[in-house]
Amino acid sequence: MNGLYTILLLIASNIFMTLAWYGHLKLQQTGTSSNWPLFGVIAFSWAIAFFEYCCQVPANRIGFIDNGGPFTLVQLKVIQECVSLVVFTIIINMMFTGQGLHWNHYLAFGCLVLAVYLVFIK
Template sequence: MFASATPFLTIGLLILSNVFMTFAWYGHLKFESKPLYLVIMVSWGIAFFEYCAQVPANRIGYGYFNAAQLKTIQEIITLSVFVIFSVLYLGEPIHWKQIVGFGFIALGSFFIFTK
């Protein structure tokens, strides 16, 4: 594999995995009338696909990124995917306090990637 493609492939797979995991963790909130055991089983099924993207992403990216950088990338992607999900899927408004909080987390990532 070309080293120049590594960050793009890693980040792409992390985005894909986070979309699946966000639906696995929070997608059932729109189906409150469904039995808990059913939403757990469906969530496990969705999470399988999350792992099918997450594990290769970390395997491919490790070496190009260190473990702390991989985790930081994953967390920034998780927050980004979650904001989009909560607004578009759950219909929840984003509040300025959430934006400020996410901004501080993003600022923290600056220190992880600074040499």
């Protein structure tokens, strides 16, 4: 069950992370933040990133093998990277039209899935 909680928290964490990193660009496109100073954009992103850390830190603590979780540090990191790319792809395709995926993107994602498989081999 810790593995499931870890992955769900990583998904939530990466939603906040993607919004913190790229959401201000969408706000700029819509004109909401066009006149914000850089410090305002950074503060806005930090406010969102706070929630990312509120999910990321517990995910790693719950999922880490030394805390009773099922994953090693390497496994946690590779899972996080894959979750990050999947969440990024979904959010960016929802927020920014015209940012389609091409064959090389699918090939890169396949390589990441292969990386997850490889880190779980004993």
